[in-house]
Amino acid sequence: MERDRFLARLSASLAEARPRANRAHPAVVCDEVVPAVYRRSLEDLPLAFCEAATREGACVRRVTGPPGVGELLAEVVRSHGVRTAVLSGDPETQGVARELQALGVRVLPWDGPHAAAEADLGVTGAVCAIAATGSIVVAADRAGGRTASLLPPVHLALVPEQALVATTAGLWREMEGFFPRGLPSQVVVITGPSRTGDIELILTRGVHGPGHLWIGILGAGGPDRSMG
Amino acid sequence: MTGDSLRARARPAVTDAGLNATVGAATRHLTTERIKAFEELANGEELRVSARSVRERTLARLPELLGLLADRVEAAGGKVFFASDGAEACRYVIEVARRRGAHLIAKSKSMVSEEIGLTPALERAGLEVVETDLGEWIVQLAGQPPSHVVAPAMHLNRRDIAGIFARHGAEGIGDEPTVLTAHARRELRRVFLSADVGISGCNFAVAETGTVCLVTNEGNGRLVTSVPPVHLAIMGMERVVGTWAELDLLVSLLARSATGQALSAYTTMVTGPRRPGEVDGPEEFHLVVLDGGRSAALGGAYREALHCIRCGACLNICPVYRQIGGHAYGSVYGGPIGAVVSPLLCGDEFRDLRLASSLCGACYQVCPVMIPLQDLLLQERRDAAGKAGRAERWLWRLWARAWGSSRVYRLSARVARWGARLLPGRWVPRWGAGRDLPHDPARWGRREKGRPGGA
Numbered sequence: 082m083e084r085d086r087f088l089a090r091l092s093a094s095l096a097e098a099r100p101r102a103n104r105a106h107p108a109v110v111c112d113e114v115v116p117a118v119y120r121r122s123l124e125d126l127p128l129a130f131c132e133a134a135t136r137e138g139a140c141v142r143r144v145t146g147p148p149g150v151g152e153l154l155a156e157v158v159r160s161h162g163v164r165t166a167v168l169s170g171d172p173e174t175q176g177v178a179r180e181l182q183a184l185g186v187r188v189l190p191w192d193g194p195h196a197a198a199e200a201d202l203g204v205t206g207a208v209c210a211i212a213a214t215g216s217i218v219v220a221a222d223r224a225g226g227r228t229a230s231l232l233p234p235v236h237l238a239l240v241p242e243q244a245l246v247a248t249t250a251g252l253w254r255e256m257e258g259f260f261p262r263g264l265p266s267q268v269v270v271i272t273g274p275s276r277t278g279d280i281e282l283i284l285t286r287g288v289h290g291p292g293h294l295w296i297g298i299l300g301a302g303g304p305d306r307s308m309g
Numbered sequence: 310m311t312g313d314s315l316r317a318r319a320r321p322a323v324t325d326a327g328l329n330a331t332v333g334a335a336t337r338h339l340t341t342e343r344i345k346a347f348e349e350l351a352n353g354e355e356l357r358v359s360a361r362s363v364r365e366r367t368l369a370r371l372p373e374l375l376g377l378l379a380d381r382v383e384a385a386g387g388k389v390f391f392a393s394d395g396a397e398a399c400r401y402v403i404e405v406a407r408r409r410g411a412h413l414i415a416k417s418k419s420m421v422s423e424e425i426g427l428t429p430a431l432e433r434a435g436l437e438v439v440e441t442d443l444g445e446w447i448v449q450l451a452g453q454p455p456s457h458v459v460a461p462a463m464h465l466n467r468r469d470i471a472g473i474f475a476r477h478g479a480e481g482i483g484d485e486p487t488v489l490t491a492h493a494r495r496e497l498r499r500v501f502l503s504a505d506v507g508i509s510g511c512n513f514a515v516a517e518t519g520t521v522c523l524v525t526n527e528g529n530g531r532l533v534t535s536v537p538p539v540h541l542a543i544m545g546m547e548r549v550v551g552t553w554a555e556l557d558l559l560v561s562l563l564a565r566s567a568t569g570q571a572l573s574a575y576t577t578m579v580t581g582p583r584r585p586g587e588v589d590g591p592e593e594f595h596l597v598v599l600d601g602g603r604s605a606a607l608g609g610a611y612r613e614a615l616h617c618i619r620c621g622a623c624l625n626i627c628p629v630y631r632q633i634g635g636h637a638y639g640s641v642y643g644g645p646i647g648a649v650v651s652p653l654l655c656g657d658e659f660r661d662l663r664l665a666s667s668l669c670g671a672c673y674q675v676c677p678v679m680i681p682l683q684d685l686l687l688q689e690r691r692d693a694a695g696k697a698g699r700a701e702r703w704l705w706r707l708w709a710r711a712w713g714s715s716r717v718y719r720l721s722a723r724v725a726r727w728g729a730r731l732l733p734g735r736w737v738p739r740w741g742a743g744r745d746l747p748h749d750p751a752r753w754g755r756r757e758k759g760r761p762g763g764a
Contacts, residue, residue: 084379086599087391088372091546095369101610106681108361114554115359117561118351133571192320193589198502214571226588227535231528249572252556258519262517266385266584266594267534270576275528278538278568279444279462280470280486282335288443288490288751289497290528290575 341568381519419510
């Protein structure tokens with residue numbers, strides 16, 4: 082149907098509407114779009130983030146400087162027997178390729194989804210992280226795009242501590258601040274590993290996305306760029 | 310979908326002990342999780358009040374917001390198609406698939422696509438369609454419709470599912486949920502990587518930026534929107550929101566109400582197709598906006614039903630749903646909200662769903678956007694009563710007049726006491742089968758000395 086006719090039909094229906102007041106359960110007019118307020122304190126953002134993300138099933142480490150990142154990479158590689166990896170080109174992942182190679186991991190050249198589907202591990206940065214929900218936010222305009230954080234069975238995200246916000250409002254009500262040049266074609270808020278409850282509501286991890294999510298919170302100053 | 314009545318469909322469900330146990334356990338679990346998720350908030354009730362207002366304002370501005378949404382999607386390089394009904398929407402999807410020479414379509418969960426019968430329509434057009442949400446895939450393999458808006462295979466237990474997989478080539482893998490899930494991951498991964506078109510639903514669409522927002526846990530929503538060369542999203546036109554602040558509010562409520570999570574594992578926001586400079590993503594993005602009875606509902610007495618954000622909380626709490634499960638409703642939308650929206654969106658044959666309610670109002674108590682479902686169901690019953698025969702109406706009027714007088718009331722109660730033993734079972738078999746009259750009807754509803762509140 083043509084757009085104008087479609088919308089005109091709607092307008093006509095709205096104009097005819099005689100909404101009946103519901104006396105039993107009247108609507109309360111509330112002009113404010115109220116943000117969620119948490120009972121627990123979110124003042125210490127890294128701490129609140131670690132607690133929430135851990136509860137959601139992620140493995141969180143607070144790391145400082147290149148040695149810290151190196152230790153985290155070694156732990157991830159050891160835990161999952163990682164042999165191949167794909168990397169995003171985010172600033173946070175500078176130097177990661179060399180570290181991984183030193184650990185005997187083959188870093189696959191990026192050719193889109195098919196390389197990512199072959200890899201044991203995907204390493205990406207993040208646009209921001211949300212303390213209250215333990216979420217990290219990835220965006221498609223950064224190299225690594227949509228699939229480096231999606232197709233490998235293990236995802237490691239490196240997030241600078243300064244990128245932490247308290248609640249989802251800090252992201253969704255500030256979208257313009259995060260994406261001043263307009264939104265990339267895809268932004269994903271990731272909260273814990275891929276999961277399903279579709280069989281008897283039993284929590285099962287890793288159904289289509291990564292079954293293991295590791296998050297490195299990079300201490301003040303972020304990773305040392307000289308590492309790369 | 311069925312010509313028989315609600316009563317006929319519910320009868321086998323009520324006596325199916327296995328179904329009752331499976332659905333009962335699942336719905337109780339989700340209800341508990343929902344309560345826990347709201348407990349971490351200091352202002353959960355305030356959020357619901359605000360969300361109801363937001364939904365009301367949104368519907369009042371629907372033409373304007375949909376126009377803005379379409380403009381912004383197009384500005385981001387996407388195409389928008391306005392479909393007046395399901396058939397038109399299906400035709401458009403088939404057209405896109407044919408133009409791309411598509412054979413295989415990977416689909417993530419979408420209730421609207423169930424509503425319009427998209428999958429059967431695509432299959433009739435010679436396309437292979439694979440549902441990729443685990444629960445949807447299970448019911449697709451079983452040849453059944455989904456039984457719950459959030460958990461489509463809620464009515465099946467692990468043995469049922471192992472049996473379904475075994476019939477489709479996966480014999481002897483046992484019935485461990487982790488093993489069954491791993492099997493699905495392997496099978497469906499091939500589908501994602503070779504599909505020509507990915508079809509998704511749309512939980513919300515943000516008008517101000519032209520963004521489609523998907524809320525999923527498994528990651529299949531991310532895959533169908535990221536890997537195939539074409540992404541096509543389909544939305545009921547009421548799914549639009551004006552601003553990101555409104556999205557923030559509604560997504561927070563949706564995830565908590567649906568599964569008791571602060572956020573689902575993946576909240577995916579898609580704005581148009583892949584851009585120059587991005588390394589992956591689809592070349593084409595299409596958004597289908599469906600009317601399908603919604604514009605008529607907008608002007609009618611049940612407009613508030615369009616506020617629904619499809620969290621399923623009212624299904625989980627409903628004593629009727631817990632007893633009969635989703636399939637007995639006969640519609641793709643079950644539970645209290647299904648009883649209200651099915652006649653609006655799916656056809657008049659679902660009018661009798663108004664009876665699938667105890668009118669207890671628990672649905673309203675849990676609804677994240679505070680739809681007064683019990684009032685809407687009562688309204689439907691009132692509408693139906695208006696169509697009752699003259700004799701029946703005359704009889705009820707007479708009864709109302711008679712019981713308006715306390716003398717006649719007492720007298721009739723005394724008669725009823727004698728009749729009580731005979732009446733329910735024998736005279737009104739259907740109504741009486743589930744009811745016993747109080748043993749001293751003379752006391753019904755009367756205040757008595759020394760008994761505050763009466764008998």
